[in-house]
Amino acid sequence: AVRVAGGIPVHIALKAPNFAVDWSEVKAAIRPHTRMIIVNTPHNPTGTLWSLDDWQQLIELVEQHDLLVLSDEVYEHLVFDQQRHYSALHFPALRARSFVVGSFGKTFHVTGWKTGYCVASPVLMQGFRQIYQYANFCGNTPAQVALAEYMRQHPTHIPALPDFYQAKRDLFNQGLSASHFQFTPTPGTYFQCVDYSAIRPDLTDVEMCYFLAEQYGVVAIPLSVFYQSPDPKMRLIRFCFAKTEQTLTQATQRLAECSPWLS
Ligand SMILES: Cc1ncc(COP(=O)(O)O)c(C=O)c1O
Known part of the structure; x- marks a missing residue:
């Protein structure tokens, strides 16, 4: 998708055994044309969660280089042992520059339904919707209605x-x-x-x-x-x-x- 949009994806490998983000590597990978950073926590495939320090490092980078963030948080509710998930939306410094993606598929055990959501500021959403209109056109309405009804009936x-x-x-x-x-x-x-x-x-x-x-x-x-x-x-x-x-x-x-x- 990045290439189709004319961008150049730059991959940063997470290394075993702890798969933590090496922030010096991320910093070194930022180029004058870098526009967006894509992050994922809780992380597929490794299951790792970002710490507050990871988010702080991200905030410093995106402010310094004026970057947008695509934060893939589809496993936001699957966090164990009393740990917690921090969303990009938790940080005021990131709210204005982030697209946060969630999946009803993961949260409601319907992965095949391919139904999710994206949260972003009104300004970012304006751009998002222009692309969405031509790339996806619309969601699958019956699945959306069913999910809305399920959420109403099962608030727990x-x-x-x-x-x-x-x-x-x-x-x-x-x-x-x-x-x-x-x-x-x-x-x-x-x-x-x-x-x-x-x-x-x-x-x-x-x-x-x-x-x-x-x-x-x-x-x-x-x-x-x-x-x-x-x-x-x-x-x-x-x-x-x-x-x-x-x-x-x-x-x-x-x-x-x-x-x-x-x-
Ligand atoms: C990290 C991550 N993001 C996004 C997706 C896509 O989720 P969905 O198919 O529910 O839209 C997956 C699915 O495996 C995933 O693991």
């Missing part, structure tokens, strides 16, 4: 979401702790990244995902596909725990059967 749905998904994360992680996969419990999203180097260090992450699907009937996503220039030595894959208890239990039982690597 959103406050209950963190516990709902945290229970799934804990069930999945508890099952996984009997396996040879290594991981740190994800603080947000419904994704759990795991290191499989104790099982099949000889396989790339793409090969490992084929191996798990074919041999164990469990599907994961390789982390390398999220990178512009993946590290071939990366041994991380992403599981999604937005599943029933039965599926999660069956999956972890199968994953626990993966034998450790004997070199």
Whole structure:
């Protein structure tokens, strides 16, 4: 989309194991023509959350270079262990220069509906709507009506979401702790990244995902596909725990059967 609009996307890789933003790298990547910075927290695929310090660093940069922000916050309600999500909208310095994107798909378990929202100042929205009018034209009205009705009828749905998904994360992680996969419990999203180097260090992450699907009937996503220039030595894959208890239990039982690597 950036290229179609005549822009040049500049990618900044988040590095294992903590996937924190390296702000010196972000600063160094800003060029005279930089117009916008795209950020994502809680983060897919790593589950990491931005700290207040991350937001402060962003504020300093966007003020200094007069940048717009596209803040992808589709997992805004999926934050665990009493941590909290800060939106770009929380910071007065960012409100006037940010487009904040949310997804009803993530929040209301209807990812296939492709229905979401964008929050921005009236001035930014004016530009947004001019493009939207010709790119999308309109949303899917029946889905919007259904979501509005659901929200009216279920006002406790959103406050209950963190516990709902945290229970799934804990069930999945508890099952996984009997396996040879290594991981740190994800603080947000419904994704759990795991290191499989104790099982099949000889396989790339793409090969490992084929191996798990074919041999164990469990599907994961390789982390390398999220990178512009993946590290071939990366041994991380992403599981999604937005599943029933039965599926999660069956999956972890199968994953626990993966034998450790004997070199
Ligand atoms: C970070 C992020 N942003 C946006 C989307 C798109 O969400 P939706 O399909 O609900 O519009 C996804 C979906 O996986 C995502 O992970």
